[in-house]
Amino acid sequence: MESRNIRLAVIPGDGIGTEVVAEGLKVLEAVGTKIEPTHYDLGAARYHRTGETLPDAVLEELRGYDAILLGAVGDPSVPPGVLERDLLLRLRFEFDHYVNLRPVKLFPGVATPLADTPAENIDMIVVREGTEGLYAGTGGVMRRGTPHEIATQESLNTAYGVERVVRYAFEKAKSRPRKKLTLVHKTNVLTYAGDLWQRTVNRVAEEFPEVTTDYSHIDAASMFFVSQPERFDVVVTDNLFGDIITDLGAAIAGGIGLAASGNINPERSTPSMFEPVHGSAPDIAGQGKADPTATILSVAMLLDHLGLHAESARVEQAVADDIVDRLAGWAGRTTHEIGDDITARVSG
Amino acid sequence: MESRNIRLAVIPGDGIGTEVVAEGLKVLEAVGTKIEPTHYDLGAARYHRTGETLPDAVLEELRGYDAILLGAVGDPSVPPGVLERDLLLRLRFEFDHYVNLRPVKLFPGVATPLADTPAENIDMIVVREGTEGLYAGTGGVMRRGTPHEIATQESLNTAYGVERVVRYAFEKAKSRPRKKLTLVHKTNVLTYAGDLWQRTVNRVAEEFPEVTTDYSHIDAASMFFVSQPERFDVVVTDNLFGDIITDLGAAIAGGIGLAASGNINPERSTPSMFEPVHGSAPDIAGQGKADPTATILSVAMLLDHLGLHAESARVEQAVADDIVDRLAGWAGRTTHEIGDDITARVSG
Ligand SMILES: CC(C)[C@H](C(=O)O)[C@@H](O)C(=O)O
Ligand SMILES: CC(C)[C@H](C(=O)O)[C@@H](O)C(=O)O
Numbered sequence: 001m002e003s004r005n006i007r008l009a010v011i012p013g014d015g016i017g018t019e020v021v022a023e024g025l026k027v028l029e030a031v032g033t034k035i036e037p038t039h040y041d042l043g044a045a046r047y048h049r050t051g052e053t054l055p056d057a058v059l060e061e062l063r064g065y066d067a068i069l070l071g072a073v074g075d076p077s078v079p080p081g082v083l084e085r086d087l088l089l090r091l092r093f094e095f096d097h098y099v100n101l102r103p104v105k106l107f108p109g110v111a112t113p114l115a116d117t118p119a120e121n122i123d124m125i126v127v128r129e130g131t132e133g134l135y136a137g138t139g140g141v142m143r144r145g146t147p148h149e150i151a152t153q154e155s156l157n158t159a160y161g162v163e164r165v166v167r168y169a170f171e172k173a174k175s176r177p178r179k180k181l182t183l184v185h186k187t188n189v190l191t192y193a194g195d196l197w198q199r200t201v202n203r204v205a206e207e208f209p210e211v212t213t214d215y216s217h218i219d220a221a222s223m224f225f226v227s228q229p230e231r232f233d234v235v236v237t238d239n240l241f242g243d244i245i246t247d248l249g250a251a252i253a254g255g256i257g258l259a260a261s262g263n264i265n266p267e268r269s270t271p272s273m274f275e276p277v278h279g280s281a282p283d284i285a286g287q288g289k290a291d292p293t294a295t296i297l298s299v300a301m302l303l304d305h306l307g308l309h310a311e312s313a314r315v316e317q318a319v320a321d322d323i324v325d326r327l328a329g330w331a332g333r334t335t336h337e338i339g340d341d342i343t344a345r346v347s348g
Numbered sequence: 349m350e351s352r353n354i355r356l357a358v359i360p361g362d363g364i365g366t367e368v369v370a371e372g373l374k375v376l377e378a379v380g381t382k383i384e385p386t387h388y389d390l391g392a393a394r395y396h397r398t399g400e401t402l403p404d405a406v407l408e409e410l411r412g413y414d415a416i417l418l419g420a421v422g423d424p425s426v427p428p429g430v431l432e433r434d435l436l437l438r439l440r441f442e443f444d445h446y447v448n449l450r451p452v453k454l455f456p457g458v459a460t461p462l463a464d465t466p467a468e469n470i471d472m473i474v475v476r477e478g479t480e481g482l483y484a485g486t487g488g489v490m491r492r493g494t495p496h497e498i499a500t501q502e503s504l505n506t507a508y509g510v511e512r513v514v515r516y517a518f519e520k521a522k523s524r525p526r527k528k529l530t531l532v533h534k535t536n537v538l539t540y541a542g543d544l545w546q547r548t549v550n551r552v553a554e555e556f557p558e559v560t561t562d563y564s565h566i567d568a569a570s571m572f573f574v575s576q577p578e579r580f581d582v583v584v585t586d587n588l589f590g591d592i593i594t595d596l597g598a599a600i601a602g603g604i605g606l607a608a609s610g611n612i613n614p615e616r617s618t619p620s621m622f623e624p625v626h627g628s629a630p631d632i633a634g635q636g637k638a639d640p641t642a643t644i645l646s647v648a649m650l651l652d653h654l655g656l657h658a659e660s661a662r663v664e665q666a667v668a669d670d671i672v673d674r675l676a677g678w679a680g681r682t683t684h685e686i687g688d689d690i691t692a693r694v695s696g
Contacts, residue, residue: 081539115463149507151540159497191429192499219595226599247567251574
């Protein structure tokens with residue numbers, strides 16, 4: 001099988017981002033794809049040096065790539081929200097990554113914090129909307145710093161934005177053995193947005209008679225993730241609920257060190273972007289302590305998205321094998337060592 | 349010790365609400381308080397009969413009580429949000445229940461779904477804001493049912509509303525052995541509201557030098573509830589994040605059957621309202637399957653709020669003892685039987 005050339009933009013970002021991305025690239029090379037990686041130094045360092053987060057010219061350049069691999073952005077030296085909004089979220093918005101795809105899957109051999117939960121009980125995919133809701137960033141503040149301050153945030157939801165992600169989620173559900181889709185929202189309190197989401201799911205469901213649909217309020221869903229994770233197959237939800245539930249998903253599936261994600265534009269009119277769910281973890285940065293597995297699994301998602309299904313499967317299998325071996329005496333490998341071990345399996 | 353008279357408004361509500369409230373009242377009588385309960389038939393049945401959710405005259409009558417005991421509201425025969433908004437949330441808003449107090453405490457002997465977690469690791473109190481945020485209900489819809497529909501929801505946050513609940517949370521933290529307060533929010537995305545919350549915590553913290561403060565994003569906090577619940581002592585958060593995190597808290601502390609809550613007006617200018625965290629559970633209603641323990645623990649919170657500390661402690665102890673006995677061969681007692689067993693311990 002011939003691999004096609006991949007033009008890959010690499011944004012290592014901040015903190016442990018650079019460390020884990022290096023391992024992801026090693027695996028990507030070892031799996032035998034012809035990649036042309038180009039590094040972009042976006043993140044806290046550049047912000048401090050030049051004041052720039054994501055210059056328009058760089059954004060336009062990025063548009064020309066097949067995909068983007070991102071490590072993590074965020075640093076305590078930058079005010080909260082600046083890099084998140086102006087770099088990470090801006091990429092998601094400008095490239096219309098309306099599907100934020102986050103598998104929640106317990107690999108056999110991984111310790112889950114949940115007692116008595118066999119690996120097969122935790123095997124779902126969360127389809128998080130990526131371009132609207134409370135992430136639109138609208139809102140404001142008045143009389144800041146006074147006793148009369150008011151601060152608002154607005155959740156913007158459109159039929160266009162909701163329908164396309166719901167449709168994607170139904171397609172996903174249709175392709176999986178259990179064919180079940182659960183809408184997670186809070187329709188009893190967020191009545192306007194909830195009504196739009198629920199009506200959209202009901203309408204699209206008619207086109208997918210083979211898919212069973214279910215509904216859970218976000219509060220109940222958070223409980224069920226812990227008490228009955230087997231309830232879920234494909235979950236579709238809005239941007240903020242998806243953010244919360246996928247971190248919870250990472251926790252039950254063995255921790256944030258293993259959670260991968262793809263910010264996807266299914267029409268492929270822009271490069272999709274793959275990144276571990278974890279953040280930049282400044283407290284452990286530079287110490288070789290970060291687990292690069294989440295990034296390596298994000299690389300597997302990237303390969304799959306680009307149609308390199310065999311390569312994707314090999315990377316995922318290498319991770320699964322590495323994890324089984326952790327059971328038999330893994331003790332404190334460094335970021336590099338984990339990357340090397342998985343690389344060896346992929347090449348071998 | 350003389351108990352004072354309590355004028356109690358009782359709103360059993362829908363589904364299992366009536367079943368669990370009956371047991372709560374039994375315990376309340378057994379503990380030796382002189383209560384004068386008055387029942388109000390608010391909920392789905394009345395809504396269907398008269399179209400009323402909470403008539404203004406009833407609201408004014410309720411204002412005259414010392415406290416309210418509520419079971420649960422919500423029924424599939426009523427459109428989502430109607431009873432929640434017009435009855436439950438209206439009571440919280442009209443009576444300015446700005447503190448929604450939700451202990452997350454693992455009783456010794458209760459099985460937590462978390463592996464390797466000793467009971468003492470799960471012992472926190474969530475102080476959820478109860479009167480603003482996304483629960484304000486503002487927002488709207490345009491071009492409903494068309495491809496051009498947009499639906500919005502607005503989160504309203506005021507310095508007045510945030511400061512008073514933050515101050516309450518600091519007082520709570522100060523009174524507890526660990527004296528730690530964690531703000532849970534999403535300051536990197538909800539920048540306007542997050543900034544107000546964070547600045548308020550920073551400012552009030554100066555008045556409480558003995559309290560350690562910490563911050564966690566809601567996504568990370570959801571993860572930590574599962575992986576490191578011992579991080580938390582007192583959590584302060586907004587209305588929606590508090591809703592989510594306390595259901596998750598209920599899950600890790602042994603399930604929704606045990607989770608109590610108080611909707612509190614600390615100034616006592618209105619009656620505070622106590623209710624189990626669980627809903628009306630129409631699927632098991634009328635079958636005697638509901639666990640009344642959450643309501644009985646809510647009764648303990650009610651007694652404590654009214655200054656009846658000894659009685660409150662006796663109810664809590666009776667529950668703790670009942671739970672220890674569940675270990676030794678509890679198998680499927682009915683709602684009544686659990687209520688009777690706890691009542692016997694309280695009286696005996
Ligand atoms: C860093 C932050 C803006 C981001 C989000 O909230 O989407 C992160 O938590 C994630 O889940 O990718
Ligand atoms: C029924 C619903 C409106 C309510 C809420 O969201 O506050 C419930 O989930 C709760 O936590 O008391």
